[in-house]
Amino acid sequence: MILLDGNKLSAKIRSEIAARVGEYCGNTIRPPHLAAVLVGDNPASQAYVRNKIKACEEVGFTSTLIKKDASITQSQLLELIHELNASEDLDGYIVQLPLPRHIDEEEVNLAIDPSKDVDGFHPNNFGRMALGMSSFLPATPMGIMMMLERYDIQTEGKHCVVLGRSNIVGTPIALLMSKKTKPGNATVTIAHSRTHHLPELLRSAQIIIAALGIPHFVKADMVSPGTVIIDVGINKIEDPANAKGYRLVGDVDFDNVKDKCAAITPVPGGVGPMTITALLENTWRAFRQKF
Amino acid sequence: MILLDGNKLSAKIRSEIAARVGEYCGNTIRPPHLAAVLVGDNPASQAYVRNKIKACEEVGFTSTLIKKDASITQSQLLELIHELNASEDLDGYIVQLPLPRHIDEEEVNLAIDPSKDVDGFHPNNFGRMALGMSSFLPATPMGIMMMLERYDIQTEGKHCVVLGRSNIVGTPIALLMSKKTKPGNATVTIAHSRTHHLPELLRSAQIIIAALGIPHFVKADMVSPGTVIIDVGINKIEDPANAKGYRLVGDVDFDNVKDKCAAITPVPGGVGPMTITALLENTWRAFRQKF
Numbered sequence: 001m002i003l004l005d006g007n008k009l010s011a012k013i014r015s016e017i018a019a020r021v022g023e024y025c026g027n028t029i030r031p032p033h034l035a036a037v038l039v040g041d042n043p044a045s046q047a048y049v050r051n052k053i054k055a056c057e058e059v060g061f062t063s064t065l066i067k068k069d070a071s072i073t074q075s076q077l078l079e080l081i082h083e084l085n086a087s088e089d090l091d092g093y094i095v096q097l098p099l100p101r102h103i104d105e106e107e108v109n110l111a112i113d114p115s116k117d118v119d120g121f122h123p124n125n126f127g128r129m130a131l132g133m134s135s136f137l138p139a140t141p142m143g144i145m146m147m148l149e150r151y152d153i154q155t156e157g158k159h160c161v162v163l164g165r166s167n168i169v170g171t172p173i174a175l176l177m178s179k180k181t182k183p184g185n186a187t188v189t190i191a192h193s194r195t196h197h198l199p200e201l202l203r204s205a206q207i208i209i210a211a212l213g214i215p216h217f218v219k220a221d222m223v224s225p226g227t228v229i230i231d232v233g234i235n236k237i238e239d240p241a242n243a244k245g246y247r248l249v250g251d252v253d254f255d256n257v258k259d260k261c262a263a264i265t266p267v268p269g270g271v272g273p274m275t276i277t278a279l280l281e282n283t284w285r286a287f288r289q290k291f
Numbered sequence: 292m293i294l295l296d297g298n299k300l301s302a303k304i305r306s307e308i309a310a311r312v313g314e315y316c317g318n319t320i321r322p323p324h325l326a327a328v329l330v331g332d333n334p335a336s337q338a339y340v341r342n343k344i345k346a347c348e349e350v351g352f353t354s355t356l357i358k359k360d361a362s363i364t365q366s367q368l369l370e371l372i373h374e375l376n377a378s379e380d381l382d383g384y385i386v387q388l389p390l391p392r393h394i395d396e397e398e399v400n401l402a403i404d405p406s407k408d409v410d411g412f413h414p415n416n417f418g419r420m421a422l423g424m425s426s427f428l429p430a431t432p433m434g435i436m437m438m439l440e441r442y443d444i445q446t447e448g449k450h451c452v453v454l455g456r457s458n459i460v461g462t463p464i465a466l467l468m469s470k471k472t473k474p475g476n477a478t479v480t481i482a483h484s485r486t487h488h489l490p491e492l493l494r495s496a497q498i499i500i501a502a503l504g505i506p507h508f509v510k511a512d513m514v515s516p517g518t519v520i521i522d523v524g525i526n527k528i529e530d531p532a533n534a535k536g537y538r539l540v541g542d543v544d545f546d547n548v549k550d551k552c553a554a555i556t557p558v559p560g561g562v563g564p565m566t567i568t569a570l571l572e573n574t575w576r577a578f579r580q581k582f
Binding site for chain 2: 123127135185187191
């Protein structure tokens with residue numbers, strides 16, 4: 001069994017990005033610059049944004065954290081978006097989700113300049129991806145594709161079952177895996193809460209990408225020997241043995257499944273770090289479209 | 292077995308559209324207006340465009356056929372696109388594909404104003420569709436969804452195998468069938484030329500949407516009893532018995548498959564007329580966004 005180590009691979013790719021920054025930028029060209037907009041004080045959002053900022057520093061990017069109070073109005077937030085769109089100084093930015101309930105997330109997403117949309121959620125980028133054109137890919141599916149590529153996982157003609165159909169993971173990874181690309185070129189099934197006979201379907205898969213958000217959903221008896229498993233879930237479960245009182249687990253029952261697999265991602269330390277590395281890669285690309 | 296009669300259903304929906312035009316438009320509001328750009332003299336393209344123009348007349352829309360010589364340059368064509376975008380008089384337009392080889396189809400597609408893109412191929416519309424937002428849907432998958440809805444075909448939780456992953460049919464219909472909508476909410480598998488064990492996969496389907504472009508590809512032994520089949524293929528095969536020397540057949544071996552099906556579309560007279568009806572519906576919606 002190959003452990004698909006997102007921490008190790010991310011460290012490698014990030015050192016490559018840092019080397020590119022070192023070679024390309026100097027006295028005449030400023031480094032790539034990513035901004036993150038954080039609204040309110042959701043602890044999970046704060047942690048995600050902190051990790052993104054830290055990753056920028058690691059590779060030599062400039063980063064800016066823009067913190068706004070949860071009471072910000074829709075028009076104030078849109079005004080900020082317009083400023084970020086206009087800023088010459090900035091290559092890309094993200095607006096950390098979720099936003100407070102009184103904010104219309106769709107309107108905010110539509111206001112982001114697609115050329116700075118390093119999260120890849122603007123319809124223009126999402127549509128380009130779906131049509132097989134070059135675009136900023138959403139970070140999590142992009143991180144998965146980078147991982148499959150770097151670990152040289154064979155995907156062509158394989159049956160890949162994607163569990164979940166969210167806009168953030170399930171739908172885009174299904175699209176990417178079905179395209180005539182390498183990695184890709186798989187036969188892809190999009191499964192979800194309404195799917196019948198799910199254990200049988202999962203057993204027919206050579207690749208499983210689990211993005212349901214249900215802890216330990218995929219059990220050993222749902223997996224055929226030799227399967228490659230990408231576990232996107234990050235779920236908190238109670239754990240009195242842990243000092244925090246909880247620990248993070250994936251959508252896959254890792255301990256009981258791992259020995260049946262050809263390859264599997266751990267949680268944490270699998271897809272999570274790759275997601276942030278993909279965001280860095282998108283920021284680099286946004287930068288290189290300008291410089 | 293239910294024959295999913297695209298001619299009959301289209302006639303019904305077109306009479307509904309005609310009634311809407313009659314009720315809504317009068318002395319003060321002009322009727323909806325669709326333009327079709329036809330470049331060169333490809334006989335198939337000419338026939339498609341002729342049918343679209345005819346359908347417009349049938350429902351009381353204004354239509355304009357813009358014929359251009361195959362020698363038109365990229366910049367001349369783009370100039371025409373900009374004129375059509377600016378025209379107050381026009382609700383939507385299509386540029387009939389394929390274009391001559393010296394024309395960059397992607398650049399032409401990107402130049403179309405998304406609010407007039409009634410073919411739904413601009414990344415902005417395609418992305419909105421993929422994200423589950425309202426948009427102009429590409430005509431063929433939209434026609435299929437209308438047919439499933441009007442014939443009240445149950446799709447929720449069913450296994451739908453889509454044969455083909457083109458931008459025009461396979462990819463968008465897979466997206467639409469996977470969304471939490473009615474029709475939709477199916478477990479969707481995207482299959483293609485690289486798919487292994489295709490007969491077995493097809494036998495596991497309760498719904499098959501065939502869009503490969505290979506005559507009579509789907510045989511009776513690949514279909515389980517009670518399957519719903521949507522045949523998108525329109526293929527010419529030699530037929531000495533026919534006065535034209537050929538006839539049109541689908542991707543499904545209709546004569547041998549039909550008795551195993553719960554429902555099936557004929558070719559011709561199935562998806563084809565629904566595609567044009569969907570284009571009319573999109574034109575109506577484009578019109579109603581202005582008036």
